[in-house]
Amino acid sequence: MTESAAGSVTFPTARESRFDPPAVLVRSAQENPIRPMTYADGHEGWLVTGFALARAVLADLRFSNLPDLAHSPISTQMGERRRKRRPGFFLGMDPPEHTRYRRLLTGQFTVRRMKRLEPWIETITAERLDAMELEGPPTDLVRSFALPIPSLVICELLGVPYSDRDRFQRDSRTLLRLDSTVEEAEAAINDLTDYLRDLVRHKRARPADDLISGMLEGGELNDEEMAGISVLLLVAGHETTANMIALGTFALLSNPSQLAAVRDDPSVTDSTVEELLRYLTIVHLGPIRCALEDVELGGQLIRAGQSVTISLSAANRDGERFEDPGTLDVTRPPSGHLSFGHGVHQCLGQQLARTEMSVAYPALLRRFPNLSLAIPPEEVPMRTNMAIYGVDRLPVTW
Numbered sequence: 001m002t003e004s005a006a007g008s009v010t011f012p013t014a015r016e017s018r019f020d021p022p023a024v025l026v027r028s029a030q031e032n033p034i035r036p037m038t039y040a041d042g043h044e045g046w047l048v049t050g051f052a053l054a055r056a057v058l059a060d061l062r063f064s065n066l067p068d069l070a071h072s073p074i075s076t077q078m079g080e081r082r083r084k085r086r087p088g089f090f091l092g093m094d095p096p097e098h099t100r101y102r103r104l105l106t107g108q109f110t111v112r113r114m115k116r117l118e119p120w121i122e123t124i125t126a127e128r129l130d131a132m133e134l135e136g137p138p139t140d141l142v143r144s145f146a147l148p149i150p151s152l153v154i155c156e157l158l159g160v161p162y163s164d165r166d167r168f169q170r171d172s173r174t175l176l177r178l179d180s181t182v183e184e185a186e187a188a189i190n191d192l193t194d195y196l197r198d199l200v201r202h203k204r205a206r207p208a209d210d211l212i213s214g215m216l217e218g219g220e221l222n223d224e225e226m227a228g229i230s231v232l233l234l235v236a237g238h239e240t241t242a243n244m245i246a247l248g249t250f251a252l253l254s255n256p257s258q259l260a261a262v263r264d265d266p267s268v269t270d271s272t273v274e275e276l277l278r279y280l281t282i283v284h285l286g287p288i289r290c291a292l293e294d295v296e297l298g299g300q301l302i303r304a305g306q307s308v309t310i311s312l313s314a315a316n317r318d319g320e321r322f323e324d325p326g327t328l329d330v331t332r333p334p335s336g337h338l339s340f341g342h343g344v345h346q347c348l349g350q351q352l353a354r355t356e357m358s359v360a361y362p363a364l365l366r367r368f369p370n371l372s373l374a375i376p377p378e379e380v381p382m383r384t385n386m387a388i389y390g391v392d393r394l395p396v397t398w
Contacts, residue, residue, distance in 0.1 A: 011073035021313035045307035049314035051321040058342035063289035088228020114351040137397035138374035146246035154237030159210025197227035243390030263365035278337035281313035368398040
């Protein structure tokens with residue numbers, strides 16, 4: 001994190017460790033949890049790194065999530081790409097528009113419904129492990145395990161044919177790449193929207209037992225809105241959890257005592273999921289909010305129109321909130337983290353993600369108790385050029 005002549009910092013991205021956010025962000029959470037920051041386009045806004053202040057911003061409706069108001073903290077075309085508003089993309093909306101979509105979706109993602117999915121997720125996981133065993137080592141865990149499980153789950157939940165995974169996984173990756181051009185990203189989002197619009201129209205004519213058909217029953221959403229919602233759910237529903245499964249496994253393989261606890265002690269499964277979510281925090285470049293009016297926060301005056309970037313990875317390592325925050329401890333009692341966000345935009349599919357991870361980690365480690373990396377850890381390729389942090393590949397053997 002460098003300082004300009006006016007004392008403003010720029011957003012750091014260089015990591016000293018594969019599992020830790022930039023050390024300067026963690027120090028900032030302790031020393032200066034809110035400070036001026038110069039954005040990539042020269043905009044003068046703010047950086048929030050402290051847990052309490054991050055949570056406060058996320059809960060405060062005086063901070064907008066509209067994409068056309070935000071500035072990007074790093075030099076990338078993603079900031080320009082995300083400015084366009086699209087029907088159904090409720091993640092980039094404020095209340096009351098956001099509230100309308102969120103209300104229609106909340107009933108589809110209840111804790112009870114996610115728990116009912118658990119036996120089916122266990123079956124999918126076992127099938128992937130059978131395929132891995134049949135194929136034999138070594139294998140890329142991303143390709144053979146981490147990516148297929150959430151892809152199969154979200155496809156079944158939405159009613160999207162899993163046979164079309166190459167198309168939506170390719171488009172999703174393009175959308176999340178920081179170096180995708182505006183043209184590349186526009187082509188990917190248009191392709192996904194066209195595909196899902198056709199699927200929505202098909203289900204409107206021939207409904208099935210899936211989430212898209214269920215949402216169409218109410219008659220409150222048109223095809224464009226349903227296509228936009230479906231794009232969001234499909235992309236977020238497989239990319240985030242796939243990266244958590246792979247990166248979480250990498251972290252456990254790098255901490256043998258923690259791996260042994262997850263493998264051998266079923267009582268730590270839930271705390272393992274929460275701890276890996278906190279410790280790894282794969283949303284590593286935001287979120288970004290814009291002040292709709294002057295707001296005093298942490299002794300600083302944020303002017304209307306100024307952007308605020310929240311470092312979730314720093315907030316989740318804040319020593320004021322977490323004891324020994326830089327240590328991975330799968331027995332740590334859950335004490336709340338911000339990896340799923342907070343407030344009205346808190347992740348809609350968080351219970352589904354938790355269920356998938358709580359099944360995947362122990363099942364993998366118990367099936368292959370001698371699982372290990374097939375390459376030196378420093379050679380594992382990381383997703384530093386993606387909006388969602390993780391590993392590109394994770395070669396493993398057993």
